[in-house]
Amino acid sequence: MKKIYQGKTKDVFDLENGKYLLKFKDDVTGENGVFDPGANTVGLTMEGAGEAGLKLTKFFFEKINAQGIATHFVDADIANRTMTVLPATVFGEGVEVICRYRAVGSFLRRYGKYIKEGDSLNAYVEVTLKDDDRNDPLITDSALEMLGVMDKNEYKILEDMTKKIAKIVKDELAKKGLELYDIKFEFGRIGDDKHIALIDEISGGNMRAYKDGKYIEPLELERLMLE
Amino acid sequence: MKKIYQGKTKDVFDLENGKYLLKFKDDVTGENGVFDPGANTVGLTMEGAGEAGLKLTKFFFEKINAQGIATHFVDADIANRTMTVLPATVFGEGVEVICRYRAVGSFLRRYGKYIKEGDSLNAYVEVTLKDDDRNDPLITDSALEMLGVMDKNEYKILEDMTKKIAKIVKDELAKKGLELYDIKFEFGRIGDDKHIALIDEISGGNMRAYKDGKYIEPLELERLMLE
Numbered sequence: 001m002k003k004i005y006q007g008k009t010k011d012v013f014d015l016e017n018g019k020y021l022l023k024f025k026d027d028v029t030g031e032n033g034v035f036d037p038g039a040n041t042v043g044l045t046m047e048g049a050g051e052a053g054l055k056l057t058k059f060f061f062e063k064i065n066a067q068g069i070a071t072h073f074v075d076a077d078i079a080n081r082t083m084t085v086l087p088a089t090v091f092g093e094g095v096e097v098i099c100r101y102r103a104v105g106s107f108l109r110r111y112g113k114y115i116k117e118g119d120s121l122n123a124y125v126e127v128t129l130k131d132d133d134r135n136d137p138l139i140t141d142s143a144l145e146m147l148g149v150m151d152k153n154e155y156k157i158l159e160d161m162t163k164k165i166a167k168i169v170k171d172e173l174a175k176k177g178l179e180l181y182d183i184k185f186e187f188g189r190i191g192d193d194k195h196i197a198l199i200d201e202i203s204g205g206n207m208r209a210y211k212d213g214k215y216i217e218p219l220e221l222e223r224l225m226l227e
Numbered sequence: 228m229k230k231i232y233q234g235k236t237k238d239v240f241d242l243e244n245g246k247y248l249l250k251f252k253d254d255v256t257g258e259n260g261v262f263d264p265g266a267n268t269v270g271l272t273m274e275g276a277g278e279a280g281l282k283l284t285k286f287f288f289e290k291i292n293a294q295g296i297a298t299h300f301v302d303a304d305i306a307n308r309t310m311t312v313l314p315a316t317v318f319g320e321g322v323e324v325i326c327r328y329r330a331v332g333s334f335l336r337r338y339g340k341y342i343k344e345g346d347s348l349n350a351y352v353e354v355t356l357k358d359d360d361r362n363d364p365l366i367t368d369s370a371l372e373m374l375g376v377m378d379k380n381e382y383k384i385l386e387d388m389t390k391k392i393a394k395i396v397k398d399e400l401a402k403k404g405l406e407l408y409d410i411k412f413e414f415g416r417i418g419d420d421k422h423i424a425l426i427d428e429i430s431g432g433n434m435r436a437y438k439d440g441k442y443i444e445p446l447e448l449e450r451l452m453l454e
Binding site: 092093111112113114115121122124125126129131133134137139140141142143146147148149 | 320336339340342348356358361365370373374
């Protein structure tokens with residue numbers, strides 16, 4: 001197998017059998033040693049972050065697959081920190097789809113004239129371009145279509161899938177007394193029919209979870225979810 | 228009559244007869260003495276800018292009214308630099324609606340991974356919140372609805388009106404050998420039926436126009452259009 005991509009938090013290998021292998025690292029995104037799920041830089045290395053991230057990803061992807069929602073997940077090997085997936089092509093050079101239940105992060109920074117920190121948002125979905133140099137700019141469905149990233153029908157599918165998947169995650173967190181504030185997903189097109197599927201991972205680094213109004217760090221979130 | 232609002236480029240008075248009076252100033256937006264239609268600060272004062280802006284606004288609003296598109300424009304008094312308008316309530320605390328024919332300005336800064344400066348855009352419409360402190364953030368139709376600024380039907384109307392009005396301006400500029408790259412409008416709700424109408428002004432400060440690939444300053448644009 002050969003390495004085809006080296007990412008911030010994981011590497012990707014071609015298994016040359018029609019599937020890919022993701023290797024989870026112990027690096028997490030953040031700045032100046034402080035974890036930030038919205039950051040574009042690797043801020044720190046946390047012992048055990050890769051394994052915990054993979055375990056949580058396996059946990060959620062199995063639940064999502066079981067609901068009949070398409071993902072790239074095939075199986076996971078926790079001891080080796082690897083996950084086997086179906087190859088996917090991303091939209092344009094990659095987009096992130098965010099689902100928000102409460103106003104925090106970049107949403108609050110943008111729309112603070114109209115809302116206060118922590119205000120409820122009704123599973124609001126928005127899309128940003130993966131573009132470190134431009135700080136992952138927000139983009140509308142019209143602009144995505146005009147720039148050839150996806151058409152409006154695909155945008156509707158993404159929005160719908162995002163709400164369904166976020167609800168699954170939110171409900172699982174609620175079982176442990178945690179509240180999901182926001183979560184970001186990546187999607188790709190899979191197979192000959194190019195159907196839209198959830199890709200990448202779902203771990204503490206992709207979401208903001210709170211317990212009794214207090215933010216829970218990714219490793220602590222993973223511990224609480226998997227214990 | 229009493230002053231009810233003091234703006235960056237014009238003041239608003241209540242005529243107490245059901246109409247308002249806008250008084251155009253010679254101040255234009257920009258930074259460090261350089262004109263920038265996207266800037267939130269008054270950068271410089273240009274002798275004659277108020278009168279030229281009002282003349283061009285009268286020119287365009289009369290054409291737009293004549294096409295049966297609702298505006299707040301009633302009439303203009305060039306000598307006194309005033310314009311009589313119907314009172315309007317803005318969306319939320321104000322939005323700007325931008326129509327883009329070529330990639331420049333904030334669009335290029337956001338989406339430069341996918342387009343080059345000056346690339347053609349197909350009358351793409353986007354909405355930003357008027358919020359100087361947050362640098363007029365881009366906002367989607369879904370977020371506008373969630374934040375109570377406007378519903379999705381109003382967004383569709385705004386988008387449609389914007390394309391029609393921008394086309395009128397583009398065609399008028401083309402008659403003078405000028406090419407419209409982008410233009411921003413403001414809209415409000417007018418009358419008992421709260422119908423959506425174009426408000427504010429349409430002058431050099433609201434648009435970017437080019438001649439043979441060279442940007443034309445607002446006062447020069449107004450001179451070329453009105454000569």
